[in-house]
Amino acid sequence: MDEADERARRAVEAVWRIEAPRLVAGLTRLVGDLGLAEDLAQDALVAALEQWPDDGVPHNPGAWLMTVGKRRAVDLIRRDQNYARKLEQVARDLETAEQTAEGEPGQAADAPEIEDDLLRLVFIACHPVLTPQARTALTLRLLGGLTTAEIARAYLVPEATIAQRIVRAKRTLAEREVPFELPERQELAERLASVLEVIYLIFNEGYTATAGEAWVRPALCEDAVRLARVLAGLMPGESEVHGLVALLELQSSRLGARTAADGTAVLLGDQDRGRWNRMFILRGFAALARSDAARKEAAAPHGSSRSDEVRKGRAAQARAAQARAAASASERAPGPYALQAAIAAAHARALTAEETDWRTIARLYDALAAQLPTPVVELNRAVAVSRADGPGAGLALVDRLVAADALPHYHLLPAVRADLLVRLGRADEAGTEYLRAAELAGNGAERTLLLERARTLGAG
Amino acid sequence: MVIKPDFANSPAGPDEELMTAMGELLSEMTKAGVLLDTGGLGPMEQSSTVRRSGGKTTVHDGPFTEAKEIVGGFALLQVGSREEAVEWTRRFADVHGDEWTLDVEVRPVMEAS
Numbered sequence: 001m002d003e004a005d006e007r008a009r010r011a012v013e014a015v016w017r018i019e020a021p022r023l024v025a026g027l028t029r030l031v032g033d034l035g036l037a038e039d040l041a042q043d044a045l046v047a048a049l050e051q052w053p054d055d056g057v058p059h060n061p062g063a064w065l066m067t068v069g070k071r072r073a074v075d076l077i078r079r080d081q082n083y084a085r086k087l088e089q090v091a092r093d094l095e096t097a098e099q100t101a102e103g104e105p106g107q108a109a110d111a112p113e114i115e116d117d118l119l120r121l122v123f124i125a126c127h128p129v130l131t132p133q134a135r136t137a138l139t140l141r142l143l144g145g146l147t148t149a150e151i152a153r154a155y156l157v158p159e160a161t162i163a164q165r166i167v168r169a170k171r172t173l174a175e176r177e178v179p180f181e182l183p184e185r186q187e188l189a190e191r192l193a194s195v196l197e198v199i200y201l202i203f204n205e206g207y208t209a210t211a212g213e214a215w216v217r218p219a220l221c222e223d224a225v226r227l228a229r230v231l232a233g234l235m236p237g238e239s240e241v242h243g244l245v246a247l248l249e250l251q252s253s254r255l256g257a258r259t260a261a262d263g264t265a266v267l268l269g270d271q272d273r274g275r276w277n278r279m280f281i282l283r284g285f286a287a288l289a290r291s292d293a294a295r296k297e298a299a300a301p302h303g304s305s306r307s308d309e310v311r312k313g314r315a316a317q318a319r320a321a322q323a324r325a326a327a328s329a330s331e332r333a334p335g336p337y338a339l340q341a342a343i344a345a346a347h348a349r350a351l352t353a354e355e356t357d358w359r360t361i362a363r364l365y366d367a368l369a370a371q372l373p374t375p376v377v378e379l380n381r382a383v384a385v386s387r388a389d390g391p392g393a394g395l396a397l398v399d400r401l402v403a404a405d406a407l408p409h410y411h412l413l414p415a416v417r418a419d420l421l422v423r424l425g426r427a428d429e430a431g432t433e434y435l436r437a438a439e440l441a442g443n444g445a446e447r448t449l450l451l452e453r454a455r456t457l458g459a460g
Numbered sequence: 461m462v463i464k465p466d467f468a469n470s471p472a473g474p475d476e477e478l479m480t481a482m483g484e485l486l487s488e489m490t491k492a493g494v495l496l497d498t499g500g501l502g503p504m505e506q507s508s509t510v511r512r513s514g515g516k517t518t519v520h521d522g523p524f525t526e527a528k529e530i531v532g533g534f535a536l537l538q539v540g541s542r543e544e545a546v547e548w549t550r551r552f553a554d555v556h557g558d559e560w561t562l563d564v565e566v567r568p569v570m571e572a573s
Contacts, residue, residue, distance in 0.1 A: 014543030018492065057547075059554070222538060229493030256571065279496060279536075 008053035015052075016045050017145035019062045021230075024142055025117035027069050028180050031090055034124065035170040037069075038142075040076075044068040070094060118143075119234045120180050126195040129176050134169035135198045137162050143230065144223045154220045155205065192235075196244050196337060199227045203248050207255075208443065214263065218255055225252055232287070239298060242291035243338030250284035250344035253277040265445045269353045281348045288345055291338045299332040339368040358387035375406035383416055391423035411440035415450060422457070431459025461535040461549050466561040481555040489537070489548060498535035532562075536569070 020041060027037035044065040058064040074094045077083045125138040140146045140154075148166065152159040183191040206220025228245045235241050257275040260266050334342065343364045350356040365381035378401060386394020398417050407413045418433035434454035441447040474482065489495035509520045523530070535552070539545045545566050553564055 010541075010543045011547065014541060014547045017540065017544060018547060057550070219540070222540070226493035226538070230491060233491030233493075283496065 005053065009049060011057070012045075012048050012052050015057060015061045016048070016065075019065055020045075020145045021121060021143050022062060022114050022118055023065050023069060025121040026066055026114060027073070028121065028124075029117050030070065030094065031073055031087060032180065034142075034173055034180075036073075038170070040069040040072045041065070043072040115234055116182070118230075120182055122195055122231060122234065123183055123191055124173060124178060124180055126191075126198045127173065127178055128191070128194055129172055129178060130169050132198070132201065134165050134172070135194070136202055137165045138169045139198050139227065140202065140223060141166055143227055146223065154217060154223075192238065192240070195231065196240060199224050199231070199244060199248075200337075202227070203251070207251060208446070214445065216255060216259055221248075221252055221255060224248060232290075236290075237294055237298065239291045239295035240335040240337050242287050242294055243335055243341050246284045246287035246291055246341035247337055247344055249280045249287055250341060250348055253280035253284065253348065259445070263445055265443075265449045267449075268347065271353075273351060273353075276348070284341065284348065285345060288338070288341050291334070291341065295332065295334060295338070333367065333371070336368060336372045339364055339371070343368070356387070358384055362388040375401055375404075376410070376412075379407065379410075379413060379416055383419075386420055386423070391420045395420045395424065409440055411437045411442075411446070411450070413437075414440070418453070427457050428459075431457035435459055461537065461545075461552065462531055462565040462567060463533040463535070463552075464529050464563045464565065465532045466563070467530060467532075469561040471559055475557075478556060482552075485551055485555050486535075489535075494537050494539050494544075494548060496536045496538050498533070500533040501531060504530065529563075542566070542568070 023041045023044065024034075024037050027040050028034050031037055031040070047068045048061075048065060052058070073090070077087060077090070077094065121142055122139075125142050126135045130138065137151055140151050141148065146154075148163045149159050152162040155162070203221055203224035206217045206222075206224065208216070225245070225248045228241070228248050232238075232241050232245045253276045254268070254271060256277060257271040257273070258266055266272075343361055346357055346361050346364065362381065362384040365377065365384045369377050369381050378397065382394045382397035382401075385397060395417070398413070398420060401407060401413060402417070414433040415437035418430040418437060421427075421430035421433060431454050434450050434457065438447050438450035438454060441450055486495060486498060504523050507523050509523060511518050511520065537545055537548060539548065545568075549564050549566050553562065556562060
């Protein structure tokens with residue numbers, strides 16, 4: 001393959017990455033099977049790779065790909081009687097569609113309909129019948145438009161592992177007959193939580209890699225932020241979706257400052273804040289404001305958001321009504337993602353580490369711990385309290401976690417304990433704790449940092 | 461994206477049709493999570509030029525007289541590849557009618573390191 005062909009192929013694949021999620025979503029609704037829809041979408045990609053380099057990219061490439069995908073579905077049904085029987089109604093609809101769409105491919109479908117299909121795809125990729133690993137792989141593949149090879153590279157596992165996860169996930173969805181539908185009102189909150197968690201896990205894997213020697217993998221962070229933004233566009237009335245966007249934008253702003261030139265980790269308090277990306281900070285603030293507005297809107301008795309009026313899709317209206325109904329009085333408080341974003345925003349507002357408003361941050365952690373009473377949140381709350389009320393107050397909270405044996409394998413527990421002991425002048429104990437933390441750290445860059453601290457204190 | 465219309469061979473400004481089409485595209489780009497920021501630049505009469513040359517910094521009202529290329533606007537995208545940036549830029553160029561002549565330069569933003 002010469003260079004020009006290679007360039008053309010990459011150009012077609014770029015269009016593909018942009019269009020694939022909507023294409024697969026639309027085809028899944030038509031044929032009712034995610035695996036088959038993906039095969040059809042791949043066929044459309046192959047057709048594009050054959051035609052576009054010579055004919056040029058069509059004016060509406062998404063509609064072109066969809067038309068080809070539908071035609072392939074028709075071919076398949078005509079060729080294979082099994083499919084025809086299984087997809088009887090689909091076959092009739094497609095034959096009709098085929099007759100009306102003869103000639104130049106490229107009729108655009110109704111925009112709200114496409115967005116609803118995309119949202120259905122989000123929910124099916126993050127469905128609770130799937131393992132968290134499968135949800136992650138499927139989400140990156142179907143919604144992030146990543147190839148199996150790209151996902152494997154991001155997670156430092158063999159490509160075959162990811163391919164197998166995706167195959168199994170699709171089989172599970174088919175076997176369990178998971179419908180391609182938006183969740184019912186009563187399960188919306190839980191299903192949405194699963195979606196947000198998948199995106200957050202993807203971001204975190206990029207932000208503090210659990211494996212390998214590199215401390216961060218920014219590409220994975222970027223994929224996660226993009227997914228969060230897409231979700232915010234699909235569910236503009238959901239406060240927590242905007243909360244997640246805000247959190248990820250704000251954390252992204254620090255990506256450039258979190259790694260030293262030699263690849264070692266730089267912790268928040270030591271970062272050069274001049275290297276924080278101001279644009280991502282401002283985007284984070286804006287998303288946090290949208291989160292607040294959506295929360296107040298949902299809590300209002302007869303709230304009807306402007307975005308709902310703009311979007312006339314029936315499902316979109318139903319969704320907005322669901323969201324309003326779900327917002328009972330107890331849910332008017334900011335959710336966990338909005339609270340974590342507010343904490344990140346408080347850090348972003350401090351021009352120097354010394355100017356950090358720890359009182360506010362401790363208060364936000366109190367609220368977060370009330371909703372999300374996990375040991376990790378409690379540990380972070382201890383850090384904030386130690387800054388607001390002194391290291392002794394923080395250590396008391398940390399020691400409660402130690403006594404409860406709440407985080408036996410979490411390296412940050414001894415690391416935080418060590419920091420507090422240093423501030424209390426108990427250097428020997430601190431050194432031992434840093435060594436213990438280094439032993440538990442799974443990430444090379446982080447381990448180096450902890451060993452360095454232990455050495456400074458004369459331990460190790 | 462650095463948007464550089466050829467003002468000698470283009471309308472004085474975007475008409476309603478172009479504004480609508482561009483608005484739709486920018487909204488699509490926002491929903492796809494790729495558009496971080498965008499803006500159009502004001503008229504040349506309101507521009508000032510700060511010039512550094514021969515160890516001296518001078519300030520002029522108006523554009524630098526020798527400038528042949530005039531920047532009309534910008535868009536900052538976050539994408540996975542150069543090809544993806546080019547594809548969105550192609551779509552941006554495409555919404556302009558036949559009466560427009562413009563170059564849109566696609567350049568990477570250097571990562572701070």
